[in-house]
Every structure is written in C-alpha cells, then in structure tokens.
Amino acid sequence: EVQLVESGGGLVQPGGSLRLSCAASGFTFSDHYMDWVRQAPGKGLEWIGRSRNKANSYNTDYAASVKGRFIVSRDNSENSFYLQMNSLEAEDTAVYYCARSAHDSSYYYFMDVWGKGTTVTVSS
C-alpha cells in the first residue's frame, strides 16, 4: 500500500526552528517528485516546496513565501522526505502535508498521494 506519514509537528516559539519528516512506503521513492503543502487554520492550500526525482537530479523548488527560510531534502536510502523550517513566524502556523507527485505521459505533474498531515503551531 502506498503511504505517506508525516511527523515532527508541534509548538515552537517565533524565531525558532523545526524539522518535519515524511516516511514513504509502498513505491519506488527515488522515482517520484515529493512536495510539501500547508494549510493555515480556516484557509486554503499553499504549496511550499518540492524535491524532484532522480531523473531530475533531485533539484528543489520553493514558494517565494518560504524561500531562504525553509529547506526541503530527502534521504532516498530511508525513503524519507524532510522540511527544515527556520525563522518561524506566527503565519507559519498550519497543518503541513507531504504529497507524492506523479506525471502523465507528457510529464505534467500532479500530487496523487497525500499524507494525513502534521500540525505546526508557532506561538510564544
């Protein structure tokens, strides 16, 4: 069964750091793009960043709102995907979802498997 399980959320003070993890199983991890998406309380979905697959050298992309503060990374030997969050602000309070991306025959990508999410609260 294809599965993604996030962990590492919690309460952190403004200016602090937190590292989220996403454990993947049931598929060839290195073949897939992996994404982080967040959802602030009562708000919509916001894409944060992506790690591309082995064929694309695991290159990363980021949303402008987090570039320079957040870092996505992956450990293909552990089938794990990470989000390092630094200089956290109250506005970063959200549920953070890990998602797998697949592609169609023309290499257009879509997030086809999602984890249940982990909650991050930034507050003093």
Next chain:
Amino acid sequence: QSVLTQPPSASGTPGQRVIISCSGSFSNIGSETVNWYQQLPGTAPRLLIYSNNQRPSGVPDRFSGSKSGTSASLAISGLQSEDEAAYYCASWDDSLIAVVFGGGTQLTVL
C-alpha cells in the same frame, strides 16, 4: 490572494449539476495542465482530476474536468450529500517556477 481564482462558494441540491470555475493566466493554466483536489471536512486533500480531465481510479464519473485557454472547470453531476467539501484547482506556473493553487471553493449540498 491566490494566483488561480475560484469562487469561494457554490451550492446545489441533490441530483443537480454544479460547475466550479478556475481562472489563471498564460504562465499557468494557459501553458500547463490543471489538477483538482477534493478536501472533505477534517481530512487531507485527495486528487480528484489530473491533466485537465483525467480521473484517478476510484473517482466516480460524476466528476469531470475541462480546460479552455486560461480557465478550467470542474463539473459535478448527480450531486450527492457526500460531495460537500472544499475543491481546489492547481497548476504549475512557469514564471513563478512553483505550484499554484486556487483559493478553494466550498461546495454546499442543500
């Protein structure tokens, strides 16, 4: 202010057909494909439509997607109470080099 524009709400009665729109620009919908996600209350999003009009296995054929120019639409026919959820469109933006989402449409089944 989302890059893709969706109406914040939509509604219909059981059995009706509802259409949710998603408007973008040339750098996203105009040159990339559109995906739709459904988020039931208290749950993670799930893929509903990919590549403009393709349904993943397990998604009922009551759900359909289309794209024209810089706009896309999600149609739900034979509306059911369990369709009450938030719906999000998404696309890749070539200028931003980022995935962009619509603000989401909350569908109410009356």
